[in-house]
Amino acid sequence: MSDHLTGLRLLLVDDEEGFVTTLAERLELRGLAPRVALNGEQALALATEEPPQVMVLDLRMPGMSGQEVLRAVKGRWPLTEVIMLTGHGSEQDRDACLALGAGAYHKKPLDLEVLMDSIRAAARRNEERAGKAQADGR
Amino acid sequence: MREARFMGTVTAMAMHDMQNVLAIVRESAGLMGDLLRINKDVPFKHREALERAMGHITHHVERGKGILEAMSRLAHATDDNQSESTDLSTCCRVVAQLTERLARMKKAEVRYTGGAPALIVEAGTMPVMAAVFLGLRLVLDQPGADDRVLELSAENRAGRPVARIATPDLKLSPADLDGLAVALAGTGAAPQQAPGALELLFPSPGGKA
Numbered sequence: 001m002s003d004h005l006t007g008l009r010l011l012l013v014d015d016e017e018g019f020v021t022t023l024a025e026r027l028e029l030r031g032l033a034p035r036v037a038l039n040g041e042q043a044l045a046l047a048t049e050e051p052p053q054v055m056v057l058d059l060r061m062p063g064m065s066g067q068e069v070l071r072a073v074k075g076r077w078p079l080t081e082v083i084m085l086t087g088h089g090s091e092q093d094r095d096a097c098l099a100l101g102a103g104a105y106h107k108k109p110l111d112l113e114v115l116m117d118s119i120r121a122a123a124r125r126n127e128e129r130a131g132k133a134q135a136d137g138r
Numbered sequence: 139m140r141e142a143r144f145m146g147t148v149t150a151m152a153m154h155d156m157q158n159v160l161a162i163v164r165e166s167a168g169l170m171g172d173l174l175r176i177n178k179d180v181p182f183k184h185r186e187a188l189e190r191a192m193g194h195i196t197h198h199v200e201r202g203k204g205i206l207e208a209m210s211r212l213a214h215a216t217d218d219n220q221s222e223s224t225d226l227s228t229c230c231r232v233v234a235q236l237t238e239r240l241a242r243m244k245k246a247e248v249r250y251t252g253g254a255p256a257l258i259v260e261a262g263t264m265p266v267m268a269a270v271f272l273g274l275r276l277v278l279d280q281p282g283a284d285d286r287v288l289e290l291s292a293e294n295r296a297g298r299p300v301a302r303i304a305t306p307d308l309k310l311s312p313a314d315l316d317g318l319a320v321a322l323a324g325t326g327a328a329p330q331q332a333p334g335a336l337e338l339l340f341p342s343p344g345g346k347a
Contacts, residue, residue: 016158016161016162018162018166019158019161019162019165022162022165022166022168022169023165025169026165026168026169026172029169029172029173029176060154087154087155087156087157087158087161088154088157090214107157107207108157108158108160108161109157109160109161109163109164109165109199109203110161112165112168
């Protein structure tokens, strides 16, 4: 089941432990090795250790909200691609997240293959932007 | 209005939580499916039954997702930005989804057959949904063949937004229409009988009323 995403630095952030750990297991079966954070603070700590290329981020969590995490991530690691995955799908939330730099916004429950496509697209964007940043000498 | 907003807020929160519940159910069933596929060459007596059960789970998670999305729309109907105008097509789609059970009890099916894009009505989301629901209920209460289909659509008729509920041989009495007109008071909708259909005419923004 593995594909070219093997080796991708992927971080899953969701306070629903049953959801995020099962999702991580399914992604592992597809050749990915995601790390898991159960809240925003933990996500930023893990990102500080090793910035993820792609982050799948819940919107409503205890403590820091998904939007706060998104803002912090985009401020500190602008190359990180963020995919919002939430059960809270108002159009205002969607617009706000996209305006803050999220690359995609999905509602739960989501077909895993749709999420995989979204991760692939995010990984491509990350690669392109990293290449461009390198070429620009940053 | 305060009570309606309270109900909308707590309902929206509960709906969002239910989406998380469905997501966990879906991922867990998905993981079982993944494991069955990986071990497809390992003999397992109940493989077929398990695959069938997982198919049911996936199907009904999707069904639940549709219901929750409709419930979420309903819960947000009391938001400030939805009190003056709303999209009739969205309202019809939501009400069709939420009356699935009522229709089944009446041995019928409500099918949303589409709507004009951004069909704005000069009335709040809540009264418009209530009007469409009252119209549907009246038609469902009429005698008809088992398994009849009610086709619900939202149309732009020369600038006038119209919700149309069509089913073969529908004939409403003048008393039915008068009763519905009374029930619709305050929603902005005006009922009229068309051949094989009940139509609800809504006011358009700054236009025909």
